[in-house]
Amino acid sequence: MSQSVSRRSLLKAALAASVMAAGSFIPAYAASLIPEVYSHLFKLSLNLYSFNGLLSRGEKDLFDMLDFCARHNFDAIDPTGYYFPGYPEVPADAFIFEFKRKAFLLGLDISGTGVRNDFAKPDTDSRRKDITLIKKWVEVAAKLGSPNLRIFAGTSSHEGFSREQVFEWMAKDIRECCDYGARFGVMIALQNHNDFLKTADDVDLVFDLVNSDWLGLNLDIGSYRQKDPYTEIQQNIGRAVTWQIKENVWIDGVEKPTDYVKLFKIIKESGYRGYLPLETLGPGDPYEKVPNLLSQVRTALEQV
Structure with a gap:
């Protein structure tokens, strides 16, 4: 021996x-x-909301974004559903498979996709439509080879209902989506978006209520605005299955540049392995902003 x-x-x-x-x-x-x-493993992806203006106006398309990601040696691409033709209707299989084929030939993984929904609405019929939307896009994600589908909690006013009541119906709706995702091997990635979910405690509560192995967190570092964001990230990091790594975080009500070395040390020490999608926001040319963010991230990773 x-x-x-x-x-x-x-x-x-x-x-x-x-x-x-x-x-x-x-x-x-x-x-x-x-x-x-295991040792840590980080793979850099690009969340295409960084190019929201150009994509929404039709000045660029998803195939242009594949070329951009390949040119800058991203490991993956995260194409939000809004940018597929016909959204919220699902794209034709031919389009899905051509996008998937080109990504593969360029050496790019598809790290995720996502939809808009609002589970904070008291109206049951409206939430049922969103559940149907999510189920349809779960199938799109499976066809793309995307391991997760990003969803939101919601932003609607729930006047006349307590937060506890909203958490209850929200958890029920999300659980139904998770059960459907399990049938196709697609995780539901709930984003903390400073909407109904504002704090790490809010995130923990909804996860505990849903209680599904097919629910993960799309951890948005720029949307913890009530307490120290790095502390909030540490509290929720065990639930993260994907990320939105942004240029800024909020500290004491003020937007400040992200300390990427501090952030990546936290992520590394947590044992997280997987994609780190980058997302730029605000004014400016994304063809300049994204490479700048990517350079900062790569420099910080070299120090971790």
């Missing part, structure tokens, strides 16, 4: 020893369920 012992074996042995010391035991199968500790 080799004298070298893997880190995984050490973890198993340590856990077994601690449980045995407590007067219990681990069934033989349980040792195989102990997760291995």
Whole structure:
């Protein structure tokens, strides 16, 4: 027998020893369920909302964005559903597959896609339409090979209803979407967007109410505005399955440049492995802003 012992074996042995010391035991199968500790892996993606103006006006299209991402050596692209022809209706399969084919030939993963919805609305029929929309786009995501579909909590006034009531119906609606996503292998990625969900505690509450393995967090670093954003990120980071890495965060009610080294150290220490989609906002030319953000991010990653 080799004298070298893997880190995984050490973890198993340590856990077994601690449980045995407590007067219990681990069934033989349980040792195989102990997760291995991996090193971090970050893959940079581009959320196409960065080009919202140009895409919405039809001056650029999704295929132009594939070329842009390849030119700047992104690992992936995150094409929001709004930019597909005919949205909110789903695009034709021929379009989906041609986009997927070109992405593959350019070496780009499709890290996610997303839709607009509002589960804060008291009107049941309106929320039912949004559930139908999400289900249709779950199928689009599956065809694209996207591992997740981004959704929102909602922004509508819920006058006459308590926040507790909204959380209850919102969780029920999201759970139905998650159950549908599970049928197609697509996770539902709920975004904290400073809408109905404003704090890390809000995020934790809705996740606990939904209670689904198919729900993950699209962690938007620019939308924690009530408390210290880095503390809020640390609280929610275990739920993150994708991100919106932005130029600025909010501290004490003031928008300040993101400390990318601090941010990526937090993400690295959490054990997160996966995509880090970048998103620029506000005025300016995205053909200048995105490369600038990408350069800052890559410089910071070299220090982590």
